[in-house]
Amino acid sequence: MTHAFQIVIFGASGDLARRKLIPALTRLHAEGHLESEFAVVGVARRPKSDEEFRQELAEALDPEDRSAFEALAPRIHYHQGDAKDGASLAALGSRLDALPGGSEAGRLFYLSLKPDLFAETARALAKAGLTGAHPGERAAWRRVVIEKPFGRDLTSARALNDDLHAVLREEQIFRIDHYLGKETVQNLLGFRFHNAIFEPLWNRHHVELVQISVAESIGVEQGRAAYYDETGALRDMLQNHMLQILALVAMEPPTSLDPKALRNQKVDLLRALHCPDAAEIGCASVRARYGPGEIEGRPALGYLDEEGVPPDSRTETYVALRAEIDNWRWSGVPFLLRHGKRLPRRFTEVKVQFRTTPLQLFNQPEGMDPSEFRRRLRDGSLCQIRPNVLTLSIQPREQIHLSFGVKRPGAQMVMTPATLGFDYREHFGESPPEAYERLLLDALTGDQTLFLSADEIEASWRYADEVLEGWEGPEAPPLLEHPAGKWGPEEADRLFLGCEGGWTRG
Numbered sequence: 001m002t003h004a005f006q007i008v009i010f011g012a013s014g015d016l017a018r019r020k021l022i023p024a025l026t027r028l029h030a031e032g033h034l035e036s037e038f039a040v041v042g043v044a045r046r047p048k049s050d051e052e053f054r055q056e057l058a059e060a061l062d063p064e065d066r067s068a069f070e071a072l073a074p075r076i077h078y079h080q081g082d083a084k085d086g087a088s089l090a091a092l093g094s095r096l097d098a099l100p101g102g103s104e105a106g107r108l109f110y111l112s113l114k115p116d117l118f119a120e121t122a123r124a125l126a127k128a129g130l131t132g133a134h135p136g137e138r139a140a141w142r143r144v145v146i147e148k149p150f151g152r153d154l155t156s157a158r159a160l161n162d163d164l165h166a167v168l169r170e171e172q173i174f175r176i177d178h179y180l181g182k183e184t185v186q187n188l189l190g191f192r193f194h195n196a197i198f199e200p201l202w203n204r205h206h207v208e209l210v211q212i213s214v215a216e217s218i219g220v221e222q223g224r225a226a227y228y229d230e231t232g233a234l235r236d237m238l239q240n241h242m243l244q245i246l247a248l249v250a251m252e253p254p255t256s257l258d259p260k261a262l263r264n265q266k267v268d269l270l271r272a273l274h275c276p277d278a279a280e281i282g283c284a285s286v287r288a289r290y291g292p293g294e295i296e297g298r299p300a301l302g303y304l305d306e307e308g309v310p311p312d313s314r315t316e317t318y319v320a321l322r323a324e325i326d327n328w329r330w331s332g333v334p335f336l337l338r339h340g341k342r343l344p345r346r347f348t349e350v351k352v353q354f355r356t357t358p359l360q361l362f363n364q365p366e367g368m369d370p371s372e373f374r375r376r377l378r379d380g381s382l383c384q385i386r387p388n389v390l391t392l393s394i395q396p397r398e399q400i401h402l403s404f405g406v407k408r409p410g411a412q413m414v415m416t417p418a419t420l421g422f423d424y425r426e427h428f429g430e431s432p433p434e435a436y437e438r439l440l441l442d443a444l445t446g447d448q449t450l451f452l453s454a455d456e457i458e459a460s461w462r463y464a465d466e467v468l469e470g471w472e473g474p475e476a477p478p479l480l481e482h483p484a485g486k487w488g489p490e491e492a493d494r495l496f497l498g499c500e501g502g503w504t505r506g
């Protein structure tokens, strides 16, 4: 960035701003990514001075970020105001004009507000003349970042898109899915489209199944029970983050890294997801919530006993789906998606399981007659070939592993499993940057590649809505219960029907 810019964070005293946005800006500044003239203005309704605001932000930072924050702090300001209120925004406009860069600066309006304020704030910003086209638009750009959740179903997501499009151009709208800011999620693209060896295998002829897991060990977070109970596991995690991972794993290669080329491939993939009908929903999905149990040796409450959860709640905290993609590349390959809270361990992982060789030559049990060996392999009662599995670990470990068989030393031809591995921290000698650092930088440079288009949002809600609708219908799978600290209900194993293997445990 060579030109002055201003970042306005609405909801600046909130949890997201304190825990993610300000630490990300602190690190970007310390690492020299924000070299131009710039200012950050936090907006919220409660009165406080610039100094009080800076103090509050400093106290919320990890100790290792505090000294770097001192260098950033003089550029941070506080503006008391209501995001929906014209007079507050007019005053904000005057304040911004008086800050470095003035009206000629690029302006990023980050709506870190409750979702029901997104549309109203965008309208109010436009009415106050803060997001309209500027004669010097190349430098004096106006962009708006929208946080998640983007709607709670297809109808509300479409309505929000329409409301935003009424006052902003699509190029001005940056819809966040912070998973896309993670290095390991971006590496799904790099890994697939830079390495030629996997492309010929990346299809229904060679892939038996794909698993995508997002496991959390935490339960519903304090103070979030009301929000979570209205949302559930499918809306909170599967509709957005998991479908984004699925799209990156399964989409066709883009012709360039142009944001449109890439995002359109994701849209095509999401539109090709087969929506289970009423008759299929019971076999294609499992839903559950955690009951009382134990996590790391300590007793853990069940979901219904968590503070703020209504006693008659029917909300799922666990979802497993057997998704299918109706296109030439993937027809017939199950994509098994699973997310749950209060599972034994936190991890996010993609596993691509390849088909086994057509003939097993090795590992005949000693003393077994060769024809018996062949017969038992054929009828499935003896299965010794382990499929090759490519594991892309997204968090907390950032790794890639490929499993394969090697000959065990000795006179007999006995094959045993081994792995080839890559570890991000070992290889690069550092941890990957936080997702919000990359996303803020991209929003400042106007790169929409890692943000969601209106079409992507609507395509993923179309699929999620069909599943949710099926859950209301006569063939709905029951809402099961599994003990906290266990790997979810056994019923989820049946989603593997016809395939080798079971759910990964990270």
Ligand SMILES: NC(=O)c1ccc[n+]([C@@H]2O[C@H](COP(=O)([O-])OP(=O)(O)OC[C@H]3O[C@@H](n4cnc5c(N)ncnc54)[C@H](OP(=O)(O)O)[C@@H]3O)[C@@H](O)[C@H]2O)c1
Pocket: 010, 011, 012, 013, 014, 015, 016, 017, 043, 044, 045, 046, 081, 082, 083, 084, 111, 112, 113, 114, 115, 117, 147, 148, 149
């Ligand atoms: N927290 C997370 O980890 C997280 C993760 C992913 C997505 N998100 C999304 O990020 C957004 C913010 O979440 P949060 O957890 O930070 O919320 P939060 O802790 O409840 O903070 C909300 C902030 O908005 C301000 N605010 C409320 N109404 C306002 C108004 N009319 N005008 C101006 N400011 C107003 C509040 O301060 P005043 O009361 O002083 O106005 C406060 O600073 C939400 O959309 C959430 O879904 C959050």
